[in-house]
Amino acid sequence: xxxxxxxxxxxxxxxxxxxxxxxxxxxxxxxxxxxxxxxxxxxxxxxxxxxxxxxxxxxxxxxxxxxxxxxxxxxxxxxxxxxxxxxxxxxxxxxxxxxxxxxxxxxxxxxxxxxxxxxxxxxxxxxxxxxxxxxxxxxxxxxxxxxxxxxxxxxxxxxxxxxxxxxxxxxxxxxxxxxxxxxxxxxxxxxxxxxxxxxxxxxxxxxxxxxxxxxxxxxxxxxxxxxxxxxxxxxxxxxxxxxxxxxxxxxxxxxxxxxxxxxxxxxxxxxxxxxxxxxxxxxxxxxxxxxxxxxxxxxxxxxxxxxxxxxxxxxxxxxxxxxxxxxxxxx
Amino acid sequence: xxxxxxxxxxxxxxxxxxxxxxxxxxxxxxxxxxxxxxxxxxxxxxxxxxxxxxxxxxxxxxxxxxxxxxxxxxxxxxxxxxxxxxxxxxxxxxxxxxxxxxxxxxxxxxxxxxxxxxxxxxxxxxxxxxxxxxxxxxxxxxxxxxxxxxxxxxxxxxxxxxxxxxxxxxxxxxxxxxxxxxxxxxxxxxxxxxxxxxxxxxxxxxxxxxxxxxxxxxxxxxxxxxxxxxxxxxxxxxxxxxxxxxxxxxxxxxxxxxxxxxxxxxxxxxxxxxxxxxxxxxxxxxxxxxxxxxxxxxxxxxxxxxxxxxxxxxxxxxxxxxxxxxxxxxxxxxxxxxxxxxxxxxxxxxxxxxxxxxxxxxxxxxxxxxxxxxxxxxxxxxxxxxxxxxxxxxxxxxxxxxxxxxxxxxxxxxxxxxxxxxxxxxxxxxxxxxxxxxxxxxxxxxxxxxxxxxxxxxxxxxxxxxxxxxxxxxxxxxxxxxxxxxxxxxxxxxxxxxxxxxxxxxxxxxxxxxxxxxxxxxxxxxxxxxxxxxxxxxxxxxxxxxxxxxxxxxxxxxxxxxxxx
Numbered sequence: 049x050x051x052x053x054x055x056x057x058x059x060x061x062x063x064x065x066x067x068x069x070x071x072x073x074x075x076x077x078x079x080x081x082x083x084x085x086x087x088x089x090x091x092x093x094x095x096x097x098x099x100x101x102x103x104x105x106x107x108x109x110x111x112x113x114x115x116x117x118x119x120x121x122x123x124x125x126x127x128x129x130x131x132x133x134x135x136x137x138x139x140x141x142x143x144x145x146x147x148x149x150x151x152x153x154x155x156x157x158x159x160x161x162x163x164x165x166x167x168x169x170x171x172x173x174x175x176x177x178x179x180x181x182x183x184x185x186x187x188x189x190x191x192x193x194x195x196x197x198x199x200x201x202x203x204x205x206x207x208x209x210x211x212x213x214x215x216x217x218x219x220x221x222x223x224x225x226x227x228x229x230x231x232x233x234x235x236x237x238x239x240x241x242x243x244x245x246x247x248x249x250x251x252x253x254x255x256x257x258x259x260x261x262x263x264x265x266x267x268x269x270x271x272x273x274x275x276x277x278x279x280x281x282x283x284x285x286x287x288x289x290x291x292x293x294x295x296x297x298x299x300x301x302x303x304x305x306x307x308x309x310x311x312x313x314x315x316x317x318x319x320x321x322x323x324x325x326x327x328x329x330x331x332x333x334x335x336x337x338x339x340x341x342x343x344x345x346x347x348x349x350x351x352x353x354x355x356x357x358x359x360x361x362x363x364x365x366x367x368x369x370x371x372x373x374x375x376x377x378x379x
Numbered sequence: 380x381x382x383x384x385x386x387x388x389x390x391x392x393x394x395x396x397x398x399x400x401x402x403x404x405x406x407x408x409x410x411x412x413x414x415x416x417x418x419x420x421x422x423x424x425x426x427x428x429x430x431x432x433x434x435x436x437x438x439x440x441x442x443x444x445x446x447x448x449x450x451x452x453x454x455x456x457x458x459x460x461x462x463x464x465x466x467x468x469x470x471x472x473x474x475x476x477x478x479x480x481x482x483x484x485x486x487x488x489x490x491x492x493x494x495x496x497x498x499x500x501x502x503x504x505x506x507x508x509x510x511x512x513x514x515x516x517x518x519x520x521x522x523x524x525x526x527x528x529x530x531x532x533x534x535x536x537x538x539x540x541x542x543x544x545x546x547x548x549x550x551x552x553x554x555x556x557x558x559x560x561x562x563x564x565x566x567x568x569x570x571x572x573x574x575x576x577x578x579x580x581x582x583x584x585x586x587x588x589x590x591x592x593x594x595x596x597x598x599x600x601x602x603x604x605x606x607x608x609x610x611x612x613x614x615x616x617x618x619x620x621x622x623x624x625x626x627x628x629x630x631x632x633x634x635x636x637x638x639x640x641x642x643x644x645x646x647x648x649x650x651x652x653x654x655x656x657x658x659x660x661x662x663x664x665x666x667x668x669x670x671x672x673x674x675x676x677x678x679x680x681x682x683x684x685x686x687x688x689x690x691x692x693x694x695x696x697x698x699x700x701x702x703x704x705x706x707x708x709x710x711x712x713x714x715x716x717x718x719x720x721x722x723x724x725x726x727x728x729x730x731x732x733x734x735x736x737x738x739x740x741x742x743x744x745x746x747x748x749x750x751x752x753x754x755x756x757x758x759x760x761x762x763x764x765x766x767x768x769x770x771x772x773x774x775x776x777x778x779x780x781x782x783x784x785x786x787x788x789x790x791x792x793x794x795x796x797x798x799x800x801x802x803x804x805x806x807x808x809x810x811x812x813x814x815x816x817x818x819x820x821x822x823x824x825x826x827x828x829x830x831x832x833x834x835x836x837x838x839x840x841x842x843x844x845x846x847x848x849x850x851x852x853x854x855x856x857x858x859x860x861x862x863x864x865x866x867x868x869x870x871x872x873x874x875x876x877x878x879x880x881x882x883x884x885x886x887x888x889x890x891x892x893x894x895x896x897x898x899x900x901x902x903x904x905x906x907x908x909x910x911x912x913x914x915x916x917x918x919x920x921x922x923x924x925x926x927x928x929x930x931x932x933x934x935x936x937x938x939x940x941x942x943x944x
Contacts, residue, residue, distance in 0.1 A: 079820045084859075092523035095858030104518045104577050129581050133604065134429035136581070143604060199636050206644035224641045227606040230420075230628045327632040329605020337633070342815065 053367065060359045067355045068122075072115050075344045075351075082131065082342035083107055122352065128345035132338060137349040140334060147227060148318035148330035154246055155253035156315060160308070163258045167265025168297065171273065182262060189259025198252045198325035205248055222248050225327035249326040253319050257311070264304050272300040302372050309365035313357040416943045417625040419921060422638045422647040424654050426631040427608065430599060431585030433512060433519050433560045439629075439653050442933035446610050446627060447593035449492065449618060451557045454932050456925045458730065458839055460555070463618070464594075465489050469554045471883065476554055478883065482529075483546040487557050491540060492617040494564050495598040502533035502542050504562035507569065512560055516576040524550070524559040531558065549881045551888055552840045564592055596622050596939035606631060616939075623942040627935075639663055642671065642916060649917035649924055651934050657716065657788070660914035673916045674926030675719045679728050679837040680911035684780075684796075684830045685822070686904060688866040692776065693829065697758040699903045703744035704751035705803040711795050712909050715788065723907035725896040726847065728837060733879070733892025740897040751803045760804070768804035777806035778829030781821060784811035789832055792908065822864050823853055831864065834911065843876040843895045847904065867904035920944050 083101050086093045102108040106117065121128065127137035170182040206224035211217040223229075223245050232241045272278065273296050281295045282288075318332030331350060338346035370376045427440035432448060435441065449464035462468050466488040469475035475486045492500050511517055512525045519525075527550050534541040546553055567590055571582035584590055588599045596619040597610035607630045612622040630647060632638040635655050641647045642663065655663065664673040686693045686702075693699060708722045724741050727734045735741060760768040760776060768776040780796065782789045790811070797807040807830075812821055821827050835846070845851035849868040851861030872895060879891040900907075915926035915934055923941040927934050 079816045081819070084823075085815070085819050086520060090521065092521045094523070095860040097520060097522060098858065100515060101518055101520065104516070129578075132428055134434065134580060134586055135604070140604070147605070195634075199640065202637060202640040202644075206646065207640055221644075224644045224646050225632050225634075225637050226630055226646075227603065230601060230603070230607045230609050230630075231626075325634045325637050327606065327630065327634070327637060329603075333605065333633070 049367075049370070053363070056363050056366075060363070063359060064352075064356055068119065068352055069115065071348060071351050071355070072118065073111070075347055076111055076114070081107065082344065085342060118348070122349075127349040130338070130343055130346040132341040132343035132346065137346050140346060141331070141349060141353065144318070144329060144331045144334045145316055147328065148323070148332065149315060150242070151246060151249055151253065151323070151328055151330060152315040152318060154250040155319075156257065156311075158250060158254040159257040159261055162254075163261030164265050164301075164304075167262045168269055168292070168300075170262070170266045171269035171300075172292070174270065182266070186259040186262045189255050189262075192255070194252060194256065194319075194321045195325055197255065198249070198322060201248050201252055202325075224248075225325070227328055249322050249328055252326075253322045261304065261307075264307060265300065268303050269296065269300040272296045275299075302369070305372055306365055306369050309361060309368050312364075313354070313361040316357055317354050417623065418628065419624050419626075419649060419941065420628045420630060420647045422632055422641055422650045422654055423629050424631075424633055424635050424638055426605065429580070429585045430591050431563070431580070431582075433508070433517075433563065434580040434585065436520065438933070439631075442651055442653060442935050443599075443608060443610070443629065444593075445595075445933055445935040446597040446938050447495075447591075447595040447599055448561065449490075449594045451487070451489075451561060452555050453936060454839065455936070456927050458732075464492070464561075465557070476883070478549070481548055483549055483553060483883070485544045485546070485553055485557075486534075487542040487544065489540045489542065489557075489562075490618055492594050494594050495592045495613055496564075496567075498564070498566055499538070500562055500594050501538045502531075502535075502540060503537035504565045505542055505557055506531050506533060506537070507565040508560050508563045509558045511563075511568075511572055511576070511579065512558070514576050517572075518577060518580050519560075522559065524556070528558060549883060551842075551880055551882055553883070555840065562594070567592060597627065600626075612939075619939040622939040624938065627938060635659055643667060648921055649934075650915055652913045652915050652926055653933070655914060655916070657720065657912060657914055660916065661717065661719075663916055670918070671916045672919050673914065675912045675914055676926040677721065677728075677730060677910055678913040679730070679839070679841075680834050680913070681723060681726065681728055681837055682792075682832070682834045682908040682911055683723070683726075684832045684906040684908060685827070685865045686906065687825070687827055687829055687831070688868075688904060689825070690778075690829060692774065693778070695758050696902060697754045698760075698776070699906070700744060701751040701754040701758070701803065702800065702805065703903060703906050704747045704754065705805065706796055706799045706906070707746040708908060709746060711792060714795075715791055716909070716912075720909045720912050723910050725900040725907060726835075726843065726905070727841070727892065727896050728910050731837065731839060731841070731892075732885075733842065733889050734896055735893040740893070742897070742900040742903075744903075748803050755804065762804050766801075766804060767806045775806065776804060777808065779808050779810050779827070780830045780832065781817065781827045782811050782832040783814045783817050785813070792832070823859055825853060825864055825866065827864075830906075832908070835862075842879045842892060843872065843899070844880040846876075847895070847899065848873045848876045865904040867902070869898065869902060872898055872902075 083098055083105065086098065086101075099108070106114060118128075125138070127141065129135070130137050130140055133140055166182050170179045173179055202224045205220065205222040209221050211220060227245055228238065228241050232238055278291060278296050281291045316331065318330035320332035320336045322328070323330040323333040324336065335347065335350045338350065423439055423442070425437055425439035427435065427443050428437045429435045429440060430444060430447065432444055435444060451462075451464045452460055452468055453463040454460055460468060467475070469485045469487060471478070477484045489500065489502070494500060509525065509528065509531050512519050512522060527546055527548050529545045529547045532543045532545070533539055534543050542557055544557060568582070568584055571584065572579055586602070588602055591599045596613060596616050598613055599608070600611045601607070601609040607628055609626055609628045612625050614621045630641070632641055636659070638650060638655055639659050639662070642650055643666070660673050660675065663671065686699050688694050712718060712720055712722055723729070724738065724743050725734070755768050755776070759770045763769045763775065780793055782793060793809050797809065800807050817833070822831055822833060846862045847867050848863065850873075851863035852866050852868070853859040853861045853864065875891050875895045875898070879888050879895065882888040882891060913926055917924045920943050921941060922944050923937055924934060927936065
């Protein structure tokens, strides 16, 4: 196992290098150099200004030299300075990753807490009214576009909120976007305020994964409860609760664990659409904004960070799979 | 059993906390009375990049900078100039603006005021800022005025308020600003500048509220990146007194639908001109009659179609005029914009001081398909078997029309144009590009084969130098500089545009510009479509807030005079 992990770690180096070359080339060779675009948007910018700025930013050098310099800096932990945000990218990433984690982890936990019990119940009571309800819900969950659902939630909870006629429910008016109320400082009020802002985006974000996890749990459970060892456990006279919890569920959750492990890298990547709709300053929005704004330094850093995360969590998922399922052995 | 009860109690306690605390907060948010309030929350779809005027590139940054810095000369919402940070606007009559051959000298006196840390604003701050902008190593983007100025002299010492600016060349708008970037606090910035001039744009000044000080009516107190920014009134400001609105917060909401939803929910009090689209403003006006004032202000953004004059078919002015007569622009603006964005007739918007009053001498091209067909016939075109006009050499009148992909309004306009021109025998093939490619490759390198639709953002000081002069045609030799994308060449236009950009007498300059407008409308190197309206919205109780569409001036220009009623 150790040899396997070491081999995989060594393999990650050329893969990460390959990704970095491809990413750097694609971003750099895309039409519309950010400095060139300045001249097109502002008549006061002269060719000599463009030449001067390119010299200052090192954009006048050939692409391979720029790549080597960028790689050197990145390996030393200097991710560069963002032209759009006028901030070191490391600061930007630190704040944005924190914000994205708030949102995505909440959504992730919410999705799992709802999806696993619903999936199990659905499987154990197949074709019951609740099963139909759950499968219909998952169907909607995977079909509804996130941006539309987000806007609808904003209208419902922040604009329309018909339930406010009942004073007891007036707290259910939620902020339509943003991350916190300006001016609210640290401590408990800060966290409670953050919680209110997080409710809508995390529900929207949870919906899709909730539907997916419910489907996985349901189908996996359905498959497992028909296995011989479950029948054997029942025939031994074990209580139904023990059969389900100890024999069926443990095996049924193996595929779900793999999917969950793989999706952890996505937690750091944020959720571009949800973050944009709810004005949540996360990594996903940073990536979208920096690509649109031609801020290659920030875009490169975010993309590289995400690529490395995917590689690492793939490895973790593989290891986790082996630990959970004794039938799997890596050499 | 006991454990279960404990869990239930814990859950209940958690639910109660979650219910009661947000309820109080929600109540507080909803019940805040408008009158007497001392805060304003403005929604913006963009976030400022930086709050150092020398490096700020985004319009959103300028909107905020208007509150934390004093302008030397400012324009009000009627475009009238007034002296804000200086005692008077230099002029030729009283000798504060002197001409000496090609050179000029302007004499300024700044109004005494302090930086928000209490230190006085002095001539030395202006000199320092100008010298920083001049330094080749500093990554300041625009140095248009800086390069025209030879030097600045503090006539009554560095700590005084008297400034003399000597210009190397004549420049028509030299009395609108002392120098390109005004004054920045030397006592704060100098150490960063001395340490590394090429990284001055990475200094915390402009980013960190603790040291980003200005001389305006407000000071920056909080910037939550990606979320919000807050400025707070400077009490007893020497120029503005104590503003009634104590705090202004901008919330950055990139999705414009969500921005509208925020306005409807009451979470924000106003949306500035960098916010919602025209369509959304119309919708907001309809949805929330009485709850908000929605402003439509005819602005300076000019939507037009460039003709590629290297294309031999379009080089013939009769074909260009036929296209102009063949498109029903009046019906287009009525149908798409309810007439709120008027048809334009030349390159300057009608509100521009250089536009001839009453459209005098401006050639107009009303919708007239018969006239269009007659012009095409005169140019040697006759209908082919497929209904498309062709000339004696068999060349079909078929053009590619390019614009930015994904822009719904422009796509609707394209369809109307395609349909209109088909009726007079001109075929239009639509080919759109993502904005980056379109502006980074197609328009600025003159790669569009026929028609290119986009907008120019004009300002009250815009003229036609570089825009329609032959030295403004981008090519490899000049590093693709200049904005004359159609490739328009006219010696008379060159002469008039160059003269206008150097003419210091406003009346004479406007006369020259009038002539360029008339000439342009006659030669029609680009087809004027319409003037975009800028839109904004505010709760009716917010007094003094108006929509402004001026490059460099945003609705915050008079924030110190806002109040709630």
